[in-house]
Amino acid sequence: MKRCGWVSTDELYIKYHDEEWGKPVFDDAVLYEFLLLESFQAGLSWITILKKRENFRLAFDGFDYKKIANYNQEKIDELLLNEGIIRHRGKIEAAINNAKLFQNIQTEFGSFSDYLWAFVNHQPLLNAFQTLKDVPAKTEISDAIAKDLKKRGFKFMGSTTVYAFMQAVGLVNDHVSDCFFFKKE
Secondary structure: OOOOOOOOOOHHHHHHHHHOOOOOOOOHHHHHHHHHHHHHHOOOOHHHHHHHHHHHHHHOHHHOHHHHOOOOHHHHHHHHOOOOOOOOHHHHHHHHHHHHHHHHHHHHHOOHHHHHHHHHOOOOEEOOOOOHHHOOOOOHHHHHHHHHHHHHOOOOOOHHHHHHHHHHOOOEEOOOOOOOOOOOO
């Protein structure tokens, strides 16, 4: 079976591509998980994050944004010593900051999902790229989401990171046309 060109022979990558990537996510808890993981991925390869995903899950209380929003300096210091995750103070502090702001969006819009999916009229955007080279790193929509998140105070969520997040949670379907997951409609 032919997959998107970014998928290596690594079983973890194959499983992620086949079971998660590009599938629409509406659950706020899962959306926060990907928001956190994508913010840590900035400047690194996604496989690095995937290999550390379970360590992140343990270190960040199962990606429970309500708990993360209340992390204190002691918890930050603990995370900075955790060799199983990316030990970057700015990204750790951003995860806490973003968890607080995530909840503000939930209060304002009813859910983070409603806020996010409104940017694509609550329907996944189905692209038809021929090759991996055709897939953009960012779009006008990712620019708009990143700009709005920045205005709200989110950190480590620039347009390129937001577009990767959009791909991961299915706001856009960027499976290339010769991938067996490609959908025309």
